[in-house]
Amino acid sequence: MKKIWVILIICILLLTLGLGNTVHGKEQVPQSLDSLVPLSNKIYEFINDQEYNAAKESLKQFEKKLNTLTNNEQASLDPTVIRTVTTSEEQLKIMLGVDEKNNQELHQAALELRLVIDALGSDGEPLWKSLKKPLFSAFNKVKQDAANKNDQSYQYDLNQFVDLYQTIYPALVVDISPMKLGQIDQAVTKLVEARTTTTQDVKKNKKQLQEVSKDLNRLFDSKLTTIVLTGPMLWAIVLGSVVVITLFYVIWRKYRGKQLGRAYP
The missing domain is CATH 1.20.120 (Four Helix Bundle (Hemerythrin (Met), subunit A))
Structure with a gap:
């Protein structure tokens, strides 16, 4: 009897760990980088209107916030994600720093940054x-x-x-x-x-x-x-799993009881 309950508890724990893993990955990223979405939109709009000084200031805020987020949540963020966002941000920073600015290239770089941040924070259609x-x-x-x-x-x-x-x-x-x-x-x-x-x-x-x-x-x-x-939601699924496993156990006990009853009339 004790062995059965130990097996049941192990099954529940494994199920809980499995569900916990589905929450990781991209689902965690929007929560940590979501605050960058308005900034990336603002940078894009400033560059689109050729307000480059305003775009520089917003990009500084973006860089500061990005550094804070990556330092605080280094373990939970995918290194590829960090590298991709940082590369797009650095590229735009370099383009804004030169004297002779290429409007088309700046527009593309700002759009690139906006798209990657939106992809991280988007719950629907990116x-x-x-x-x-x-x-x-x-x-x-x-x-x-x-x-x-x-x-x-x-x-x-x-x-x-x-x-x-x-x-x-x-x-x-x-x-x-x-x-x-x-x-x-x-x-x-x-x-x-x-x-x-x-x-x-x-x-x-x-x-x-x-x-x-x-x-x-x-x-x-x-x-x-x-x-x-x-x-x-996670706890509802776990509790539901407990009910299902318990039900299977009760049915199994009933079946075993009938089998033993036939064996020993």
């Missing part, structure tokens, strides 16, 4: 998915150029597509599984590496473009569902 139309529009131009064997236009439009892809890439790093992201990244890399011979080798190019197109569609059509288990 902001990077709103760029599906412009990304596919840029990619369709690349396909059209390849079909027409127009090398000059192809090189230009491929650059436009890659620039946009690189803008959303940090958000994908924190929002997409490494396996899924690795597939599309490999396909895009192959396309870029073969750019000098693309318009010459039509058959090979068509296959590469199809791979990228397929991976892009999978990327944007995938449903990103995040289940966050709160304390009350």
Whole structure:
């Protein structure tokens, strides 16, 4: 009898630990970095309006808050997430520090930071998915150029597509599984590496473009569902599990009783 109850308790503990693990990962990140979302939006708006001094001040606040969060919660934050956010922030900081500013590059860098922070704090549809139309529009131009064997236009439009892809890439790093992201990244890399011979080798190019197109569609059509288990929910599931396990035990005891009754009439 005692052995049975020990087994039951162990099962409950294992179940509790398993549920606890589902709360970790991306679900923890929004809680710690959520305060950075308004700042990243503000930085983006300032740069969009070419108010660079205001953008610098907001970026200083962003950097200070980011350092505080990463120092306080180093153990609970994924190193890849920290590195990705820090890289985007540093890149924007460098661009704002130069005298001759490139408005387009600054806009892309600010958008990149905004997208990655939104991806961390988003419970619903991430902001990077709103760029599906412009990304596919840029990619369709690349396909059209390849079909027409127009090398000059192809090189230009491929650059436009890659620039946009690189803008959303940090958000994908924190929002997409490494396996899924690795597939599309490999396909895009192959396309870029073969750019000098693309318009010459039509058959090979068509296959590469199809791979990228397929991976892009999978990327944007995938449903990103995040289940966050709160304390009350967790305990409700654990208690429910106790009831179910107890029920199984009662049924088993009843069955054993009947078996013993038949064996010893």
